[in-house]
Amino acid sequence: MTDPSEKKSCFRLTRRRLILGGSLIGGALVVGYIATNPMQVAGAILQGGGDDPEPSAFGPFIRITDDGWVTIVNKQQELGQGIHAGLAAIVAEELDADWDRVRVVDSRSNFRAYGPQMTGASNGIASNWDLMRNAGAAARAMFVEAAALRWSVPIGAITVRDGIVSQPGSNRAVTFVELLADASRLQPQQSPVLKRPADYRLIGTDKVRRKDSLSKSTGAQVYTQDIQRPDMLVAMVAHSPRFGGTLARFDASDARKVKGVVDVFAIETGVAVVAETTFAAWKGRDALRIEWDDSEAETRSTHELVRYYHDIAAGRSDVEPAEFDSKGDDPEVPFDGDVADFAFDFPYLAHAPMETLDCVAQVNGWDVSITSGAHLATVDQVYAAFAARTIPGKVDIEVVPAGGSFGRRGVLSSDYLVECVRIAKRTDGRPVKLMWSREDEIASGYFRPMSHHRVWVQLSPDGFPTRWRIHSVCQSLLPVGPNSLATEGITHSPYFSTASTVDGKIFTPTFPVVVGLWRSVGHSYTALVMEHIVDQLARRAGLDPAAYRRVFYEKAGDKRRLAVLDELCLRAGWGGPIEPGWARGLAIHEAFGTIVGQVAEVRLVDDRPIVHRVVAVVDCGIAVAHDQIAAQMEGSIGFGLSAALYGAITLKDGIVQETNFDRYLVVRMNEMPVVETHVIASTGRPTGMGEPGVAPIAPAVANAILALTGQPTSRLPFLDRNARSNTDVSVQS
Amino acid sequence: MSYAISVNGQVHHVEDDGQTPLLWVLRDTLKLTGTKYGCGAAQCGACTVHVDGQPMRSCTLSLEVASSARIITIEAIEGADVRAIQDAWVAHDVPQCGFCQSGQVMSAIALLRATEKPTDRDIDLAMSGNLCRCATYNRVRAAIHDAASKLGSPT
Numbered sequence: 076m077t078d079p080s081e082k083k084s085c086f087r088l089t090r091r092r093l094i095l096g097g098s099l100i101g102g103a104l105v106v107g108y109i110a111t112n113p114m115q116v117a118g119a120i121l122q123g124g125g126d127d128p129e130p131s132a133f134g135p136f137i138r139i140t141d142d143g144w145v146t147i148v149n150k151q152q153e154l155g156q157g158i159h160a161g162l163a164a165i166v167a168e169e170l171d172a173d174w175d176r177v178r179v180v181d182s183r184s185n186f187r188a189y190g191p192q193m194t195g196a197s198n199g200i201a202s203n204w205d206l207m208r209n210a211g212a213a214a215r216a217m218f219v220e221a222a223a224l225r226w227s228v229p230i231g232a233i234t235v236r237d238g239i240v241s242q243p244g245s246n247r248a249v250t251f252v253e254l255l256a257d258a259s260r261l262q263p264q265q266s267p268v269l270k271r272p273a274d275y276r277l278i279g280t281d282k283v284r285r286k287d288s289l290s291k292s293t294g295a296q297v298y299t300q301d302i303q304r305p306d307m308l309v310a311m312v313a314h315s316p317r318f319g320g321t322l323a324r325f326d327a328s329d330a331r332k333v334k335g336v337v338d339v340f341a342i343e344t345g346v347a348v349v350a351e352t353t354f355a356a357w358k359g360r361d362a363l364r365i366e367w368d369d370s371e372a373e374t375r376s377t378h379e380l381v382r383y384y385h386d387i388a389a390g391r392s393d394v395e396p397a398e399f400d401s402k403g404d405d406p407e408v409p410f411d412g413d414v415a416d417f418a419f420d421f422p423y424l425a426h427a428p429m430e431t432l433d434c435v436a437q438v439n440g441w442d443v444s445i446t447s448g449a450h451l452a453t454v455d456q457v458y459a460a461f462a463a464r465t466i467p468g469k470v471d472i473e474v475v476p477a478g479g480s481f482g483r484r485g486v487l488s489s490d491y492l493v494e495c496v497r498i499a500k501r502t503d504g505r506p507v508k509l510m511w512s513r514e515d516e517i518a519s520g521y522f523r524p525m526s527h528h529r530v531w532v533q534l535s536p537d538g539f540p541t542r543w544r545i546h547s548v549c550q551s552l553l554p555v556g557p558n559s560l561a562t563e564g565i566t567h568s569p570y571f572s573t574a575s576t577v578d579g580k581i582f583t584p585t586f587p588v589v590v591g592l593w594r595s596v597g598h599s600y601t602a603l604v605m606e607h608i609v610d611q612l613a614r615r616a617g618l619d620p621a622a623y624r625r626v627f628y629e630k631a632g633d634k635r636r637l638a639v640l641d642e643l644c645l646r647a648g649w650g651g652p653i654e655p656g657w658a659r660g661l662a663i664h665e666a667f668g669t670i671v672g673q674v675a676e677v678r679l680v681d682d683r684p685i686v687h688r689v690v691a692v693v694d695c696g697i698a699v700a701h702d703q704i705a706a707q708m709e710g711s712i713g714f715g716l717s718a719a720l721y722g723a724i725t726l727k728d729g730i731v732q733e734t735n736f737d738r739y740l741v742v743r744m745n746e747m748p749v750v751e752t753h754v755i756a757s758t759g760r761p762t763g764m765g766e767p768g769v770a771p772i773a774p775a776v777a778n779a780i781l782a783l784t785g786q787p788t789s790r791l792p793f794l795d796r797n798a799r800s801n802t803d804v805s806v807q808s
Numbered sequence: 809m810s811y812a813i814s815v816n817g818q819v820h821h822v823e824d825d826g827q828t829p830l831l832w833v834l835r836d837t838l839k840l841t842g843t844k845y846g847c848g849a850a851q852c853g854a855c856t857v858h859v860d861g862q863p864m865r866s867c868t869l870s871l872e873v874a875s876s877a878r879i880i881t882i883e884a885i886e887g888a889d890v891r892a893i894q895d896a897w898v899a900h901d902v903p904q905c906g907f908c909q910s911g912q913v914m915s916a917i918a919l920l921r922a923t924e925k926p927t928d929r930d931i932d933l934a935m936s937g938n939l940c941r942c943a944t945y946n947r948v949r950a951a952i953h954d955a956a957s958k959l960g961s962p963t
């Protein structure tokens with residue numbers, strides 16, 4: 076152990092108001108940032124009193140220890156998207172570390188050190204790009220300077236490769252470990268020289284691989300569901316079957332008789348059953364007799380809500396529209412001449428991550444400790460503190476990998492986490508694991524909202540839009556502010572480039588069904604609206620859909636989309652021969668700064684689309700981890716295809732009808748298309764990859780069906796369990 | 809009631825309701841948490857274990873029935889084929905969130921034990937009961953082929 080007096084820190088201000096610091100702590104060189112912006116000073120106050128897991132005042136990004144390992148602290152939540160590998164590669168690249176001796180650990184929730192920890196909008200790589208590069212380069216510069224001083228040579232004479240610092244042309248070479256003490260006495264450079272992309276040795280190569288594959292293949296990876304604590308209880312909660320329903324009264328006498336049940340009590344969200352084991356809690360919950368008060372609850376069925384949405388779009392309701400996009404002097408003037416019109420309906424969707432929602436919490440007086448796969452750790456900390464009536468600084472969140480999320484663990488109310496804290500407040504300090512069943516999760520809301528879209532396009536004689544009118548109906552995706560996420564992907568569409576007038580309006584009804592963010596958010600349906608319309612307009616104009624798109628992109632000066640389109644046509648053999656009975660469908664959509672193009676090869680068997688192969692092209696800026704980009708593309712296509720083929724949450728008298736994977740179907744092994752991913756070479760800043768691949772698959776399949784049958788798609792899913800019985804749901808224009 | 813149950817080569821005496829699903833006995837009583845809960849309804853395969861060598865869903869198998877069989881879980885399954893499968897899983901970076909993967913691996917091992925050189929159709933049949941919300945299916949398929957060919961080739 077090192078004497079604490081050796082601990083030495085040096086900080087200096089930078090323009091970003093983050094100070095890079097380096098210090099020797101317990102024999103390890105730690106390089107990272109401390110924040111000084113007002114928001115994070117506020118964070119430090121929130122954090123006041125909380126245990127800092129690191130023995131230093133700042134948020135370490137890199138720790139180089141005397142055993143030769145470089146540890147990178149991941150402040151983003153690992154949800155399966157492989158973010159840990161990308162972030163580690165960025166640091167290792169600038170540091171010139173030995174990739175095989177680089178490991179990644181997850182940070183605990185620490186607002187002061189890391190600022191808001193929020194994983195979403197595919198921001199993982201994008202938001203950390205500069206910070207991680209600078210930290211890596213600054214650490215490297217410290218080693219270079221230390222070696223130059225030791226050997227009395229100029230800095231320029233030193234090189235670093237794979238964790239070895241050397242002076243070429245001499246036999247001088249040392250490891251990072253040998254320079255740790257020297258380097259830690261130096262001031263880290265605030266703006267170190269960064270590598271040019273052409274000089275990258277790790278980023279963009281096949282060396283950047285996940286570091287968690289083995290533990291996830293042997294059952295060793297621990298998720299929230301697997302947490303065991305001495306004396307731990309397991310809780311399940313009976314929730315109102317209707318959104319907005321509240322507890323009227325309950326009888327727990329039979330539940331209490333179940334062996335292993337410890338306590339039963341009402342909480343804000345229902346009736347909690349606390350037991351020694353999961354199955355005892357389950358049986359206890361089954362034995363409850365509950366009466367719900369539905370006076371404020373949503374009691375309509377899906378077909379009634381669809382009709383309501385159609386009425387809203389037609390102006391037959393008191394829901395007032397707001398403008399989301401507008402172009403031209405008088406967007407509201409009636410259309411004339413050649414007008415094409417379209418209508419679309421999309422259902423609610425549940426997230427159904429493989430691990431249902433769960434959380435472990437322990438409340439001891441003021442102190443709350445939580446273990447969960449939280450991905451808005453900062454938000455969760457604040458809500459948990461409210462629930463426990465303590466201050467956020469007293470809430471410690473240990474973040475463990477989540478068994479998927481797709482947005483469900485990132486809701487802006489921290490619902491399941493708060494529920495767990497409320498229960499843990501009543502167990503006399505015993506830790507509680509809250510378990511949700513699959514049925515609980517699927518019915519719990521925070522759905523991808525249902526939506527309805529009416530679109531009119533006035534066309535020039537050569538078949539290009541001169542005017543667009545788009546009226547969308549969708550609940551708000553955010554608790555406050557304008558409903559802008561609902562129309563992302565339509566707003567400022569490149570397909571508006573030939574038009575002089577755009578009239579975009581959003582109607583935002585409010586009612587108790589809870590909606591939220593679902594992988595790719597608004598893009599999950601706006602991609603189909605725009606891309607399927609464009610294909611239909613191309614056919615109307617007698618033009619090839621790829622050639623038709625090219626006109627808009629050129630007019631908009633959108634070079635990135637043009638490059639994706641060209642590469643996609645080339646790779647997919649667009650316009651080339653295809654076996655009889657098969658057709659290709661193309662879609663290109665931008666989400667979160669990433670442009671994805673997909674061509675799906677589809678045939679119909681008994682009206683059922685079979686997707687055999689998808690060729691995907693992506694521009695996500697500098698490709699940090701090629702194989703993970705491909706993995707995310709595959710996963711996104713499987714996820715998007717599940718929704719496109721089957722996904723629908725339906726309500727009957729306000730009650731969710733889907734309960735488990737037998738009614739909420741997802742794509743299985745035998746239905747998964749072959750996926751071929753091509754990455755556009757780019758020197759642009761990296762953009763996200765966790766979500767954008769989801770959006771284009773539904774329109775690519777719809778466009779292939781259009782090519783096969785001439786039949787447009789006006790609703791999803793393609794295979795709607797209820798479509799045939801509820802003919803009254805069909806769109807009336 | 810007390811049941812003697814053979815798990816991973818060891819007999820455990822479990823005091824519980826005979827209708828308790830094996831999954832919860834494994835996870836809560838024996839603390840073998842590599843076997844996951846994903847649906848509780850034999851829909852997802854996350855809870856797959858080997859019961860007398862056959863892959864089965866432990867969420868719908870009662871303690872009473874399971875107590876007459878030999879149970880092997882992801883924690884203790886062994887053999888050259890197990891190593892080949894797990895090596896292939898790493899080589900292909902199969903897992904994303906990883907939550908389904910214990911079940912995928914257990915089903916894949918059972919497949920290779922029954923069929924040395926599975927075809928794509930064999931894989932579809934054996935693996936379609938294992939859902940993966942991260943849709944790692946193509947890599948699961950490639951890794952199974954890879955492991956089969958490594959096992960088949962003389963070393």
Ligand code: FES
Pocket residue numbers: 844845846847848849850851852853854855856865866867868
């Ligand atoms: S948990 Fe057993 S099959 Fe899903």
Ligand code: FES
Pocket residue numbers: 155429478479903904905906907908909939940941942943944
């Ligand atoms: S890897 Fe996430 S569910 Fe399969």
